[in-house]
Amino acid sequence: SLEMTLETLKQDDGLEAFVSVAWMPASALAASPRRYVRLLGLNSSRWPRGISEDRLLSDHIIPTVDLDPLPIGAADRRDFETILATTECQVVLSRSRRDSDGRLLGRSTLLQGQPNEIYLRRNAIPDHAFSETDRLMAQPDEFRASPQAVAAIACWWNWHRPQITPHDGLIRADHPVLLAILDRTQSASSLRKLLRNPLSFVWHYGLRWRTPENGADPLVLDALEMGNLVHMTLDQALQILEAGGGLGAADTSRIAVAVDEAAAEAARLWESERAVPPHIIWRRTLDEARLLSGRALTYDDARLANPRSYSEVPFGGAEPKSAAASSTA
Structure with a gap:
């Protein structure tokens, strides 16, 4: 319980919310108007949200309006209209075209009557580079000559080759690292790794690679x-x-x-x-x-x-x- 409490504890970041970029749900945004707003997730069945509860009492016994005077879908529509009416300068309406599995997603009903959509491609060249990755995406010739791109392309081609390549763990015969680790007395765990996963055996005992430690500060030790x-x-x-x-x-x-x-x-x-x-x-x-x-x-x-x-x-x-x-x- 202490770990969960500390994880959800709100802490002051020292920034003034009125002059900083703020991430908040639509209900909070409707209560605190801002000059510039970008709404995310305007997809069908995502926003406005629908009632997901399986009612025990049918509507003809007790009407829904008596049990829930303000359904969640109506609240979302009200918040959407409030945001459009109270935002001073600009509102950007954004939605996803596909989900994480690649399936097409529909438009939210809230987008009816809004201006035509502008499709932003993921591989478009940015006007202003946000990071080094964005800068290299805008300079494909420069990225193609970088060691990282050369290694990635070689790995991709070797993946489709039937021959065993260095990316499969192929090394030259009588390699000194292999001779050294094979000459030592083997434990039961090292023999099991050698027989079941030779590449992992070389990584673990030859190159002495270990799983990197988690960079985040832990609340408790596992x-x-x-x-x-x-x-x-x-x-x-x-x-x-x-x-x-x-x-x-x-x-x-x-x-x-x-x-x-x-x-x-x-x-x-x-x-x-x-x-x-x-x-x-x-x-x-x-x-x-x-x-x-x-x-x-x-x-x-x-x-x-x-x-x-x-x-x-x-x-x-x-x-x-x-x-x-x-x-x-």
Whole structure:
């Protein structure tokens, strides 16, 4: 509930609405006239809207006008007439010709009696470039010679060729990257990826490509990110404990101190590399990670003679993720 509340919370952007471009529904626009207006979505069955409820009582039992004195369709027509009457300078009426699946869309009944339509093509050359993409669309010869266009055209032609091309993952024989990753000891997951998806195997283990992190600031950490945070805290705590005699010789108070220090270090590393939730939620998340780490390290397990503890052991020649793992080599 907290996440949904924060996502829908309205925040002041610091701009004056009367002198800025504003996006609003027609009902709000009818109540706050503006000098220039552009209405979007004037398609049939889109605007004015129709009644979608399946009535339980028929109209001959209780008339619709008694249950709903102002139907939504009538309200849309009233707002449309109000906008046309109160806009001072210009109103642009806009509609889509096709939907996302390519099907033709009809005109709204509100467009009857309006001036003739002007069809704006999507590939038309703009009078003023809005972005670098618009500028290149207006200069097709320049775009055709750019490396991005050359690569895209080559990929398109290779897609239709029956031969295996570099865009299908074809590389030269005895490539040093392939020889290096095939020479290492393979884990079960790497063998499965090699047999089922060789191209992904090269990307993951040879080129070390990873899925990019989401650039948006999260409100809460998902289960995977929460697990990574707890793992990082455990790794830091075990390094502290092993440097002072080991986990087996540590009592509860010493483990608690090590977990607190590890949580602070994990928070510092996390904040320096990734986006974090708001401060209050982030503090709460760190408390949960600290609690889980403490319970994991104080779990009543059988005591071993001269034990050593590791949060992770690198397998198959993989690079260790921390100094604690590298000491096992």
